[in-house]
Amino acid sequence: MATDPVAEAADALYALVPEEFTAARNERVADARAAGDTEAAKAIGALRRPSPSAWIVNRLARDEPDRVGDLVGLGGELADAQAAGDGRALGALVAERRELIGHLVRLASGLADAAGRSPSRAVLDEVEQTLVAASVSADAGAAVASGWLVRAIRAVGVEVDLAGAVGGGEPGPPRRLGKRPAAERADTRARRGEGRADAASRGAARPPDADRAAETARRERERLVEARRQARERADDDEQALAEASARFDAAERRFDDLETERDELERRLSQVRDELRPAERELRIATRAREAAAAEASRSARARDEAESALDDVDR
Structure with a gap:
């Protein structure tokens, strides 16, 4: 039995039907990240869904x-x-x-x-x-x-x-x-x-006319062989077209999987930022009120200083 986490993940994932693959893979990526194994998380995230x-x-x-x-x-x-x-x-x-x-x-x-x-x-x-x-x-x-x-x-x-x-x-x-x-x-x-x-x-x-039947069968076989050759040529052309279409499909599927993984990562990060944003908003409100109070106190102190200096000037005069 495999002990490597990537091999274990591959064994499990490639036993699933294709429709279940992506969600199960992303869950295992998240588990590997939570365990601190970023290398395994990256390797598991690179596993592609089977056709x-x-x-x-x-x-x-x-x-x-x-x-x-x-x-x-x-x-x-x-x-x-x-x-x-x-x-x-x-x-x-x-x-x-x-x-x-x-x-x-x-x-x-x-x-x-x-x-x-x-x-x-x-x-x-x-x-x-x-x-x-x-x-x-x-x-x-x-x-x-x-x-x-x-x-x-x-x-x-x-x-x-x-x-x-x-x-x-x-x-x-x-x-x-x-x-x-x-x-x-x-x-x-x-x-x-x-x-x-x-x-x-x-x-x-065989009966006496078996040779004539054999010749007829030989000609029929030659005809069928030629028909098979032509059918194979057509099949080869169709298979080539299928291979090219499959390659385009695979590229599109890889791009889709990459974007899906990136979306999941962004959603996870967005959730984390939202969690961090709430206490930061509270800290901002407290700091705003403290700054406003300090500004008011500074304004009062400045007025008191100005009044004291003005009174002193009057005495000196």
């Missing part, structure tokens, strides 16, 4: 750590298969990742529904992109597993931009993605091998 998709991934990392760990570990196997040029293993692992991510997205949707925050399709798409990134980059996997995400992350090839993605600072140094035990990997691949063998056995009994 809806980041909050869902944080919940997933907390409620389903084993499945998230499986996904992160699968990334290490994908990297090894790609480095070794093992196309068969790579294809099987990609299929397994697709199935695991689909399952995690369904779990994420259920977790959000249970919290009364039913996600939109766009939010679930960001969840899926983030999970894909967690299987591509070791740092992204660590960021997702931390449960402190602030925004969705997206892999472009093998590159993942994590700047400002994790509350409380950037992820630690790169770590090699974990892997599943060898026995588990072998069992999974053996099951796939049996499936391929069954398919081959069924194919041996």
